[in-house]
Amino acid sequence: MSHQSELIATDIDAYLKQHEQKELLRFLTCGSVDDGKSTLIGMLLYETKMIYEDQLAAIERDSAAHGTTGGEFDPALLTDGLKAEREQGITIDVAYRYFSTAKRKFIIADCPGHEQYTRNMATGASTCDLAIILIDARHGVMTQTKRHSFIVSLLGIKHVLVAVNKMDLVDYSEEVFDKIKQDYREFAVRLDMVDQHFIPISALKGDNLVVHSEKMPWYEGSTLMHHLENVHIASDRNFIDFRYPVQFVNRPHLDFRGFCGTIASGKISKGDSVMVLPSRKTSRVESIVTYDGELDEAFTPMSVTLTLEDEIDVSRGDMLVRPENVPVMADAFDATIVWMAEDPLQPGKQYHIKQATKTVSGSVSNIRYRIDVNTLHREETDKLSLNEIGRCHVRLNQAIAFDNYRNNHGTGSFIIIDRLTNVTVGAGMILERTAATDSDHWDDEADERLQVELSNVTxxxxxxxxxxxxxxxxxxxxxxxxxxxxxxxxxxxxxxxxxxxxxxxxxxxxxxxxxxxxxxxxxxxxxxxxxxxxxxxxxxxxxxxxxxxxxxxxxxxxxxxxxxxxxxxxxxxxxxxxxxxxxxxxxxxxxxxxxxxxxxxxxxxxxxxxxxxxxxxxxxxxxxxxxxxxxxxxxxxxxxxxx
The missing domain is CATH 3.40.50.300 (P-loop containing nucleotide triphosphate hydrolases)
Known part of the structure; x- marks a missing residue:
């Protein structure tokens, strides 16, 4: 199950090449406090032999002082690295861990469960392909379970694995599992979650993590590790809409001018026509340059340097797209915003808005409503406080190129930065045009104060x-x-x-x-x-x-x-x-x-x-x-x- 291979001893270059070509899955664990998120990750690391012997010995020693398992080995301490986390037995900050198996490489984000750290959870989820939502079998679907599920849906994570944990504390009851499964589905029907799976587990005991548990013969689905290794994520990326935010203009000498960046979506080939936004100047790709040499084709999420056939002005913050497939260019849009600062969001206040590689000034002109993430109800408000989520109308001081977040996470998301402190105070996801306007404009009524003026020519x-x-x-x-x-x-x-x-x-x-x-x-x-x-x-x-x-x-x-x-x-x-x-x-x-x-x-x-x-x-x-x-x-x- 671990990443180890006989090639390490016989052909290290072949092993490294094989390891490099493994598909990477980013996933997070979330849920209410004490649902067992850190324990689950610790056991996955333990089962895949990703813990060094000295680290394992240190965890065994700390388990006696800080563990929550009565002095026995506490795998949660592998991710709860902060002193305050160990003292309280909770997760405060997002902890990232890496491991691999023969099939895949994994990056795990262990997200905090407390309501006051919702902003940390949103940060950890922003780059993930899959979310593991843990539910304590004793308590069922909790308020924070709903909160995290809503944020997972909001951030467009397509694959959701609901792990009903601590089944050992409810005698591995199939009825308890089925009841939680039904309750969660009734809530999640209002969320955008197209791929849901439910697995009963005991993270501490290892039931249904790597091998099927003999104590739950009634469960015939896959184990948690099998699901992580085989869930299909290749089609999740947008390979259609080419978007290339320019991060840096590389000019090492007089004979080379390249535009560096990461392909946010789509693919590009030598000779393809491209348009520069916002200038709308067009050219063709002359070469695709990487550290290892030139390529004939590149695709998301590769970081490359593009050179163009024509000498046109391209600067940091510009975006290269295909002329026949351009994003929206506008200075206003609607977005869902997660507020991350102690001071509330102030409509009308000027902030820095950073989207992709471009930073402009702008403000939230109005807050349409706040979302109660526990009930999903909309509430009228004139402010957003820490950890609150609302739908807002954003107006910028200049137009930017963007897509709706559902189609393109890279060009459909942005962060809000306080102009005085330079602290990130909010994160936003741009809504679709129809969602942003609540109208397709065909039925819009003109301002009643406008008068109809008739021509003197009949x-x-x-x-x-x-x-x-x-x-x-x-x-x-x-x-x-x-x-x-x-x-x-x-x-x-x-x-x-x-x-x-x-x-x-x-x-x-x-x-x-x-x-x-x-x-x-x-x-x-x-x-x-x-x-x-x-x-x-x-x-x-x-x-x-x-x-x-x-x-x-x-x-x-x-x-x-x-x-x-x-x-x-x-x-x-x-x-x-x-x-x-x-x-x-x-x-x-x-x-x-x-x-x-x-x-x-x-x-x-x-x-x-x-x-x-x-x-x-x-x-x-x-x-x-x-x-x-x-x-x-x-x-x-x-x-x-x-x-």
Whole structure:
């Protein structure tokens, strides 16, 4: 079970290579006071032979003076290293321990159970893949059990192992175990925990830790160590959204300029296009440099140095991303904040906000509510005190690039630093756009104090001047269906006919008014909403507006029609088979989507909903551009938009 191997004696280099390639699992133990967290870790270290003989002898001596096992060997003392911890028999600070087996390497965070050390627990959990939540079989689910479970859920730890400890003190009762299991599930149903497992154990006696306990024949599941060695975590990392916060610009001599950092998510290859945020300058990766030499490809969580083909300004705090997959750029967002300071959070007070490698000034403009972690109820408040958790609106003095925390821990988290003391006073997790706004903006009402100002030029006068009726023609279809090509050809034809016409192209909109948006379902919806508002203003000015957007959702297209006006909003579906669209793809978008490099790509990794009742359907795989334009013009003439 231990990390020892015969290779140590025969081929030390082969052993070190084998050990280096083992997968690393970070996990924490948490739960209420005296549930046995430190004892469990001590026994795991003992069972895996990770305790040196002199250390074991010292623990045996200390067990007589400080142990809680009646003078017998107390494994908890292996992690409770502080004098105050040994005197009180509790864990105060987070203790980290390392061990390995033949299959994996492990880093354990032993977190304190007392409520007053909740902030320490949140710190220990922030980098973990798995959480072991211990429950004393005598006491069942306690308040602190719920508190720690909520924080585990909040921090996005996907794998949760509920270890019902001290089964030896309840005569290894299956009924007690089942009751605790039921109680915990009833509470956890409101939490985001997709992978839960329950194991009855006795940490002190070693039952079900490494081998199945003969005293609990009714339990047929895996042992705790077997679960730790085999839980699947490889798919937990985000390999789709490339995010590279620049930590340091390496300029050792005139012929080399490299940008150092750790890949927060995604992967990158030589020759790939990248965009620098916030400048939005683009280039290509010339080389990927490491201490051991250059690589053709790198992925999260590797630390590398990237060089670019072009001499563009890149500084510490900037972020490299893929041009077709950008994070949100904004100076405000909603976040869940864990407050870690004795002085309460003061809305409006200026703090330093550090996210990834970038530090800016900002404040919490308001606290929407505080979360009672025992009941999960929301409470109104105007402050957050030590160890309290709340949902807050954060406003910065400059825009930063970020993702929501669920998708990307590295770019979706931040810490709050007091500007005077330089002490970290809070930690935050950025919420999704829909969660952050509580609205998708389609149904937002304008400020009632704003007055509607009417133009002195009437709609009839505009129609008479331009000899047309204003309308918006939405060209929708898969990427490669021909939306942009047909839109500009149609604009040319109508302009040559003497009509006032303009094009709103989705890609051009993203270079300006919607450049802060990504390509998630919500961001695509917001992109079309803003563009529909622009189209409505164009129509009010008497223009015919041609809108070329992928617009993959039927419900969102209907909302756009409501904004513009159903009587002047027409949907033209460019219905080309996806195989044809793939052949036309000169930018390699479909290939990148197939490889997982582009998320939420309609037709590949996200659905495209064809219009239910399109006003016009054009098979662009069968019709050339001129024929498509002719049919759209004929449609406009038929409906009286142009003569």
């Amino acid at each position: 709609t009839a006068e505009r129609s008479g001047r331009f000899d047309q009726k204003p309308a918006t023609i939405l060209l929708t279809g898969l990427a490669g269906a021909g939306k942009t090509t047909i839109a500009y050809a149609l604009e040319r034809r109508l302009f040559d006919m003497g009509r006032a016409v303009t094009v709103l192209d989705g890609q051009n909109m993203r270079r300006g008014i919607t450049r802060d948006l990504g390509f998630s379902v919500d961001d695509r919806s917001e992109n079309l909403r803003r563009s529909a508002e622009v189209a409505r203003l164009m129509n009010d000015a008497g223009l015919i507006t041609i809108a070329a957007f992928l617009a993959p959702q039927e419900e969102v297209r209907k909302k756009a029609a409501e904004v513009v006006g159903r009587d002047k909003f027409f949907v033209v579906h460019l219905n080309a088979p996806i195989d044809v669209c793939r052949q036309r793809d000169q930018e390699g978008l479909y290939g990148a989507a197939d490889a997982g490099e582009i998320a939420n790509f309609p037709g590949v990794s996200a659905p495209y909903e064809a219009p239910e009742n399109a006003d016009l359907v054009l098979g662009t795989h069968e019709l050339d551009v001129d024929e498509c334009v002719k049919r759209i013009v004929d449609f406009l003439k038929k409906h009286g938009m142009v003569n």
